[in-house]
Amino acid sequence: MRRIGILTSGGDSPGMNAAVRAVVRCGIERGMEVYGIQRGYEGLIEGAFLPMSRRSVGDILQRGGTVLKTARCPEFETERGIKKAVSMIETLGIDGLVCIGGGGTLKGADELSMRGVKVMGIPGTIDNDLGYTDFTIGFDTAVTTVLEAIGKIRDTSSSHERTTVIEVMGRHCGDIALYAGLAGGAEEVLVPEREFDINLLSRKILLSANVGKLHSIIIKAEGVEIESGKLVEIIQERTGRETKLVVLSYLQRGGSPTMKDRILATMCGAKAVELLAEESQSKAIGTVNDEIVAYDLAEALEQENVFNEEMSDERKFVYVKK
Numbered sequence: 359m360r361r362i363g364i365l366t367s368g369g370d371s372p373g374m375n376a377a378v379r380a381v382v383r384c385g386i387e388r389g390m391e392v393y394g395i396q397r398g399y400e401g402l403i404e405g406a407f408l409p410m411s412r413r414s415v416g417d418i419l420q421r422g423g424t425v426l427k428t429a430r431c432p433e434f435e436t437e438r439g440i441k442k443a444v445s446m447i448e449t450l451g452i453d454g455l456v457c458i459g460g461g462g463t464l465k466g467a468d469e470l471s472m473r474g475v476k477v478m479g480i481p482g483t484i485d486n487d488l489g490y491t492d493f494t495i496g497f498d499t500a501v502t503t504v505l506e507a508i509g510k511i512r513d514t515s516s517s518h519e520r521t522t523v524i525e526v527m528g529r530h531c532g533d534i535a536l537y538a539g540l541a542g543g544a545e546e547v548l549v550p551e552r553e554f555d556i557n558l559l560s561r562k563i564l565l566s567a568n569v570g571k572l573h574s575i576i577i578k579a580e581g582v583e584i585e586s587g588k589l590v591e592i593i594q595e596r597t598g599r600e601t602k603l604v605v606l607s608y609l610q611r612g613g614s615p616t617m618k619d620r621i622l623a624t625m626c627g628a629k630a631v632e633l634l635a636e637e638s639q640s641k642a643i644g645t646v647n648d649e650i651v652a653y654d655l656a657e658a659l660e661q662e663n664v665f666n667e668e669m670s671d672e673r674k675f676v677y678v679k680k
């Protein structure tokens with residue numbers, strides 16, 4: 359393994375830079391040439407490759423976003439696009455590739471692997487929606503950002519005695535909502551994995567207001583079917599209490615990664631290089647029970663993402679509605 363490429367693709371997540379740094383530095387340490395590919399699979403198809411040095415990844419460990427830039431690439435979802443990417447890899451003499459991103463990125467990595475490219479997938483997404491790994495890089499930072507927002511929103515909600523619905527990201531996964539709701543003491547958490555009853559929710563808001571609670575914070579994952587504005591309207595109508603909506607949106611994707619995300623990213627990056635140096639088959643790297651793991655890429659992608667029953671047990675935490 360002499361020459362390797364690294365790319366970040368799909369939605370960015372805090373910690374991607376830490377993973378890029380680890381791959382570049384560990385690769386160079388092992389005598390490899392490391393090329394950074396810009397804008398994910400788009401740059402792979404176009405041949406947007408840059409030689410990386412130890413210095414080129416200095417001062418990025420603590421930065422959010424990705425210095426390699428990222429994109430969603432519809433062309434790479436076609437046979438023609440994938441073929442172009444494979445021929446670019448051959449032309450540039452890339453012996454192995456590290457792809458950092460979410461489910462779509464790892465699926466793309468698997469497509470390349472099926473066509474003979476050696477690929478290591480690193481889970482970089484705030485959504486925490488990959489079944490084979492306990493955590494994805496960026497999730498911890500995103501939840502921390504939501505927690506900061508909950509604290510601030512609670513201050514003003516109490517002063518005005520309001521209900522506030524906070525919409526968080528996560529695509530089809532409720533993990534950001536669940537973890538932030540549990541750690542932030544939300545009144546209720548609405549996730550796509552569970553149905554909820556709007557009558558019960560409204561009654562609960564009224565009951566807590568009647569016992570003197572000044573505010574109600576409802577965390578709603580974006581994947582929950584009802585549109586957030588509509589939900590706010592219904593809650594206001596049924597409770598007679600002023601209800602506001604805060605959509606945290608891209609705020610959750612930025613910011614300096616937490617210690618957890620930096621460590622996870624660094625360990626995954628180092629593992630990817632180690633596996634490439636060993637000429638291992640393509641793998642998906644992640645973490646299970648605090649250990650770094652590497653599974654067959656295709657098999658890893660088949661693992662269902664299981665919602666955390668323990669954390670969402672309403673008998674204990676009384677809020678994620680079944």
Ligand code: F6P
Pocket residue numbers: 369430460483484485527528529580611
């Ligand atoms: O996958 C990360 C994520 O931020 C999701 O939570 C969200 O649904 C989506 O990306 C937004 O995508 P885009 O950046 O294309 O608007």
